[in-house]
Amino acid sequence: MSVSRRTRKITIGRRSLGGDAPIVVQSMCATKTRDIDATVAQVHQLAAAGAGVVRIAVDHEKEAAALEEIRRQTNGIELSVDLQENYRVAAAVAPWVDKIRYNPGHLHHIERGKTIADKVAWLADVARDNDCAIRIGVNCGSVAPEFLERHPNDQLEAIVQSALYHCALMERLDFDRFVVSLKDSDPEKVVAANSRFAAARPDVPLHLGVTEAGMPPEGIIKTRLAFERLLARGIGDTIRVSLTLPNERKHEEVEVGHKIIEDVTQARFISVPNFGQGLNIISCPSCSRVENERFVELAQHVKEITSYAAAHRITIAVMGCRVNGPGETDDADLGLWCGPLTVNLKKKDVKVGSYSYTDVLPKLREELDRLISERSVR
Numbered sequence: 404m405s406v407s408r409r410t411r412k413i414t415i416g417r418r419s420l421g422g423d424a425p426i427v428v429q430s431m432c433a434t435k436t437r438d439i440d441a442t443v444a445q446v447h448q449l450a451a452a453g454a455g456v457v458r459i460a461v462d463h464e465k466e467a468a469a470l471e472e473i474r475r476q477t478n479g480i481e482l483s484v485d486l487q488e489n490y491r492v493a494a495a496v497a498p499w500v501d502k503i504r505y506n507p508g509h510l511h512h513i514e515r516g517k518t519i520a521d522k523v524a525w526l527a528d529v530a531r532d533n534d535c536a537i538r539i540g541v542n543c544g545s546v547a548p549e550f551l552e553r554h555p556n557d558q559l560e561a562i563v564q565s566a567l568y569h570c571a572l573m574e575r576l577d578f579d580r581f582v583v584s585l586k587d588s589d590p591e592k593v594v595a596a597n598s599r600f601a602a603a604r605p606d607v608p609l610h611l612g613v614t615e616a617g618m619p620p621e622g623i624i625k626t627r628l629a630f631e632r633l634l635a636r637g638i639g640d641t642i643r644v645s646l647t648l649p650n651e652r653k654h655e656e657v658e659v660g661h662k663i664i665e666d667v668t669q670a671r672f673i674s675v676p677n678f679g680q681g682l683n684i685i686s687c688p689s690c691s692r693v694e695n696e697r698f699v700e701l702a703q704h705v706k707e708i709t710s711y712a713a714a715h716r717i718t719i720a721v722m723g724c725r726v727n728g729p730g731e732t733d734d735a736d737l738g739l740w741c742g743p744l745t746v747n748l749k750k751k752d753v754k755v756g757s758y759s760y761t762d763v764l765p766k767l768r769e770e771l772d773r774l775i776s777e778r779s780v781r
């Protein structure tokens with residue numbers, strides 16, 4: 404099965420992306436960026452598995468210094484950097500990478516006196532001066548406030564319109580080396596958002612991802628449910644599979660990505676008719692920002708101790724850090740996000756408390772039992 408894609412082709416380092424170029428599988432390091440040896444090893448691990456671009460998270464200038472050395476030891480591998488709330492770090496990291504990802508939903512956090520258009524113009528200049536491509540990475544968990552206000556009852560339209568606005572800003576700046584991603588943890592929303600965007604801008608290369616898909620095998624099923632439907636329609640030029648895995652197994656994300664592409668090319672699709680009807684555990688793939696190395700183990704324990712509730716339609720979110728944890732757990736029935744020594748437990752957007760990595764498990768179970776009994780008496 405061969406589906407033609409109509410996007411324009413751009414370059415990321417020596418790699419082509421979009422148009423008739425092969426779909427690029429990406430991944431992201433989960434090591435501490437300042438741990439140069441571990442990060443270099445993971446970049447090689449992911450590239451050896453077939454990652455065409457490897458992303459690294461950088462929040463501070465100090466991490467930017469580590470990036471210079473990481474670049475030196477990974478020459479020949481395309482690197483991308485993920486900016487979170489501090490978009491100004493771009494100037495320090497751009498010389499050492501091939502692509503910068505910014506999130507339109509995070510640009511308002513600093514320099515509130517400047518317009519979003521001015522900030523994007525600055526980012527485009529930094530990218531141009533350093534021969535970098537850009538990813539406009541919008542996410543349902545962190546939608547730009549002005550778009551949420553404009554579309555209060557339609558979060559999908561808010562992220563699609565936010566992405567379209569940023570494409571227009573780029574083009575006004577005469578910068579066309581960009582790709583767009585529209586991510587969510589719900590595969591249905593990923594399909595809907597990317598379909599809407601591709602209908603409006605069939606020329607713009609798309610990076611597909613289901614965020615916080617969780618642990619295998621459920622995380623792979625969720626990702627497939629979205630990617631198969633989009634790729635089969637020619638939507639998607641690069642993909643990232645986000646799975647909660649220990650560092651030594653991180654390359655499995657890349658292997659799964661290649662397998663999905665191969666299966667779609669050969670018209671082999673999965674069928675999971677009742678998937679998504681019961682307990683849904685979403686967990687982040689972890690990255691440099693993860694607050695405690697016990698995060699992956701915590702996510703696994705959450706899965707084990709909640710298995711008795713498999714038939715209940717309840718979502719539990721497990722996030723690795725304070726950057727995305729508080730926001731991305733708001734919509735879950737029960738949410739856990741990690742601090743360095745404690746785990747914060749929430750019921751929807753209300754905090755239940757902070758507990759040690761061991762004590763949080765029985766507390767979660769207590770809250771889950773309460774939720775199940777509350778629902779059964781309704």
Ligand code: SF4
Nearest residue numbers: 687689690693723724
């Ligand atoms: S939630 Fe935090 S640790 Fe997890 S992937 Fe996102 S930024 Fe990284």
